Amino acid sequence: LPQHQVPVAIGSVSIGLVRHLVQKRRKPKRRNGQSRERDEAGQKQVTLEWDSISCTITTKKGGTKEVLQDVSGEAKPGRLLAIMGPSGGGKTSLLNALAGQVPETKGMQLQGNVRVNGQPRGRAAYKQAYVQQEDMFYAQLTVRETLNMAAALRLPRSMSPREKEAAAEALIRRLGLTGSADTPVGDAKKRGLSGGEKKRLSIGCELLGNPKLLFLDEPTSGLDSFAAEKVMQTLKDLAREGCTVVCSIHQPRSSIFAMFDDLLILSEGKLLYEGSAEASLRFFEAQGYHVPEHYNPAEFIADLTAVDPSSPDAEAASRRTIEKLHAAFASQAVPRSMGASSSSSSGANGIPSTGSEVQCSLPVQAKLLFKRSWRQVSRDKATNIGRAMSNVSSAIIFGGIFWRMGRSQSSVQDRMGLLQVGAINAAMSSLVKCLNVFPKERTIVQRERAKSSYGVAPYFLSKLAAESPIGAFFPLLFASIVYPAAGLHPKLSRFAKFCGILTLESFASTSLGLAVGSFAPSTDAALAIGPGVMVLFIVFGGYYVNAGNVPKALQWVPSASLIKQAFEGLCDNEFPGLRFDPLSADGSGDIVQGEQVLQRLGFEDSTVLKTVRTQTRILLFNYWATYCILKARKPGFQTMEPVIA
Numbered sequence: 221l222p223q224h225q226v227p228v229a230i231g232s233v234s235i236g237l238v239r240h241l242v243q244k245r246r247k248p249k250r251r252n253g254q255s256r257e258r259d260e261a262g263q264k265q266v267t268l269e270w271d272s273i274s275c276t277i278t279t280k281k282g283g284t285k286e287v288l289q290d291v292s293g294e295a296k297p298g299r300l301l302a303i304m305g306p307s308g309g310g311k312t313s314l315l316n317a318l319a320g321q322v323p324e325t326k327g328m329q330l331q332g333n334v335r336v337n338g339q340p341r342g343r344a345a346y347k348q349a350y351v352q353q354e355d356m357f358y359a360q361l362t363v364r365e366t367l368n369m370a371a372a373l374r375l376p377r378s379m380s381p382r383e384k385e386a387a388a389e390a391l392i393r394r395l396g397l398t399g400s401a402d403t404p405v406g407d408a409k410k411r412g413l414s415g416g417e418k419k420r421l422s423i424g425c426e427l428l429g430n431p432k433l434l435f436l437d438e439p440t441s442g443l444d445s446f447a448a449e450k451v452m453q454t455l456k457d458l459a460r461e462g463c464t465v466v467c468s469i470h471q472p473r474s475s476i477f478a479m480f481d482d483l484l485i486l487s488e489g490k491l492l493y494e495g496s497a498e499a500s501l502r503f504f505e506a507q508g509y510h511v512p513e514h515y516n517p518a519e520f521i522a523d524l525t526a527v528d529p530s531s532p533d534a535e536a537a538s539r540r541t542i543e544k545l546h547a548a549f550a551s552q553a554v555p556r557s558m559g560a561s562s563s564s565s566s567g568a569n570g571i572p573s574t575g576s577e578v579q580c581s582l583p584v585q586a587k588l589l590f591k592r593s594w595r596q597v598s599r600d601k602a603t604n605i606g607r608a609m610s611n612v613s614s615a616i617i618f619g620g621i622f623w624r625m626g627r628s629q630s631s632v633q634d635r636m637g638l639l640q641v642g643a644i645n646a647a648m649s650s651l652v653k654c655l656n657v658f659p660k661e662r663t664i665v666q667r668e669r670a671k672s673s674y675g676v677a678p679y680f681l682s683k684l685a686a687e688s689p690i691g692a693f694f695p696l697l698f699a700s701i702v703y704p705a706a707g708l709h710p711k712l713s714r715f716a717k718f719c720g721i722l723t724l725e726s727f728a729s730t731s732l733g734l735a736v737g738s739f740a741p742s743t744d745a746a747l748a749i750g751p752g753v754m755v756l757f758i759v760f761g762g763y764y765v766n767a768g769n770v771p772k773a774l775q776w777v778p779s780a781s782l783i784k785q786a787f788e789g790l791c792d793n794e795f796p797g798l799r800f801d802p803l804s805a806d807g808s809g810d811i812v813q814g815e816q817v818l819q820r821l822g823f824e825d826s827t828v829l830k831t832v833r834t835q836t837r838i839l840l841f842n843y844w845a846t847y848c849i850l851k852a853r854k855p856g857f858q859t860m861e862p863v864i865a
């Protein structure tokens with residue numbers, strides 16, 4: 221070394237030595253598989269161990285499918301464990317089993333032993349979080365608003381609002397989201413965050429509360445290689461900070477593979493390898509499978525462990541390879557049996573007891589959820605402009621067709637036709653809008669409820685309160701164009717009632733959309749069921765089938781038909797007091813008085829008030845059904861039966 225650099229070199233060596241000693245002191249002291257180490261914030265770290273995990277599903281035809289077969293392993297603090305294997309190998313099933321979040325499935329048997337820091341999972345006090353594969357957010361909220369909302373709802377009551385906001389801000393910085401903190405999340409209609417940013421936001425939402433055990437299902441799926449690497453770097457950093465990170469991953473690029481500390485390989489539910497990622501290639505080499513030079517080891521493993529369906533011979537050969545690797549690993553692995561008594565999950569379905577209480581009072585939940593719903597509906601310009609344009613164009617078309625109807629005999633039929641299509645238009649536009657949006661929102665709500673962020677009642681009431689003003693605007697817009705254009709009853713009070721009936725019908729139709737959307741398994745299913753029900757309501761809407769001719773067995777349909785109630789109310793509002801021009805001088809056989817129209821339709825005993833009451837009952841019934849379905853649909857998890865050693 222040149223003489224002037226000697227002091228610098230001595231300085232560097234001494235700093236390195238000090239660092240080395242400090243790191244040595246920080247190394248975990250482990251006793252009987254238990255980690256007693258705490259991270260820099262003094263929080264207890266988590267060692268997760270599992271053995272004999274099996275999952276079998278009995279099919280409807282009586283056959284069985286082994287999703288997981290006797291899988292054992294360990295995830296350690298400060299290390300990133302990747303669960304790899306071919307598609308259908310059982311990665312997500314194992315991750316769910318370790319997180320205690322295997323969805324309840326009929327005919328499924330789930331067995332195994334899971335311990336946290338040497339304690340049965342249900343008894344250990346620790347915090348875990350699970351980042352699902354699909355990122356789901358309110359599209360109109362920004363990154364900052366999303367994290368603030370999650371912090372306000374989920375962080376403990378003991379923290380002040382300012383502390384919660386500070387926690388959200390710290391996460392924004394830590395996840396490298398500062399540049400996009402005020403960008404809305406976005407959706408298919410309006411672009412917002414990139415895929416990688418969305419994934420980091422998902423991770424951020426789960427990191428609130430500082431979990432020490434983090435599960436992630438395919439965190440890089442759908443991301444380009446740069447975004448995937450950034451996400452994995454975030455996970456690696458979390459692991460370095462003392463978190464135990466477990467993620468499933470399909471086929472990572474080599475730079476991501478190099479980030480893994482530990483690896484667990486599954487194929488066909490069988491364990492092919494579990495241990496250090498570095499040693500995995502030596503294991504395959506020992507079995508006679510060498511990674512070619514300059515080849516991505518992850519791709520090599522994926523090809524080696526997949527069943528090749530291209531031909532019967534190829535399939536048989538690949539299955540033999542899987543069996544060979546499974547047997548080879550089983551023969552060299554140290555048995556990891558913890559015994560049933562120690563592993564039985566005493567918590568509900570084995571899910572950790574921490575974080576299972578709603579943290580905010582009911583009024584605070586309602587206030588926060590109202591704010592969120594209001595932001596979502598009021599900022600959704602694409603949907604609102606679309607709805608406004610559709611209502612204006614329908615009103616212009618109907619206004620043009622039924623332009624200034626006058627009082628001729630033919631105008632009687634025209635009036636009935638306009639009132640019927642007006643009722644159908646208001647109902648259909650509200651229903652379709654709701655069916656398009658609600659099933660997705662329901663999935664977000666179910667996820668948040670699984671984390672006990674809030675109750676159904678505050679969510680549902682604040683949603684209704686936030687959406688009502690905007691929901692009322694569209695039928696009013698339609699009514700205020702079509703009413704004067706068509707020349708309906710020329711009294712202001714009748715116009716006001718016309719607007720009221722259409723608005724109430726629009727709300728009733730939205731409530732039907734909520735009820736259908738709350739039980740339909742997907743948006744597509746909801747869009748198939750909802751309009752089908754509406755067609756039935758249109759047929760019995762009072763115009764096509766006379767109220768007096770409905771068969772007895774089907775008399776409940778007109779009572780439930782929101783179209784019929786709206787049409788009847790609109791007729792009760794329009795016809796009384798109107799006089800029509802007779803064709804002949806004596807007027808015989810003609811409809812001269814509006815009341816005669818009501819008689820012909822079978823509405824002679826009806827009043828606007830009566831139809832409003834029935835419509836309100838339909839609305840309340842649908843709200844009640846939605847509430848009950850949402851409440852009943854809290855996701856249930858499969859119980860893991862302990863395995864006796």
Ligand SMILES: Nc1ncnc2c1ncn2[C@@H]1O[C@H](COP(=O)(O)OP(=O)(O)OP(=O)(O)O)[C@@H](O)[C@H]1O
Nearest residue numbers: 277287305306307308309310311312313314325470
């Ligand atoms: N509830 C269930 N009912 C029926 N079969 C199931 C169920 N859960 C999992 N399986 C089956 O178990 C196997 C493993 O599924 P799993 O989702 O765990 O695989 P994976 O490795 O995560 O696949 P991918 O990489 O494609 O997501 C698959 O064949 C799947 O069809």
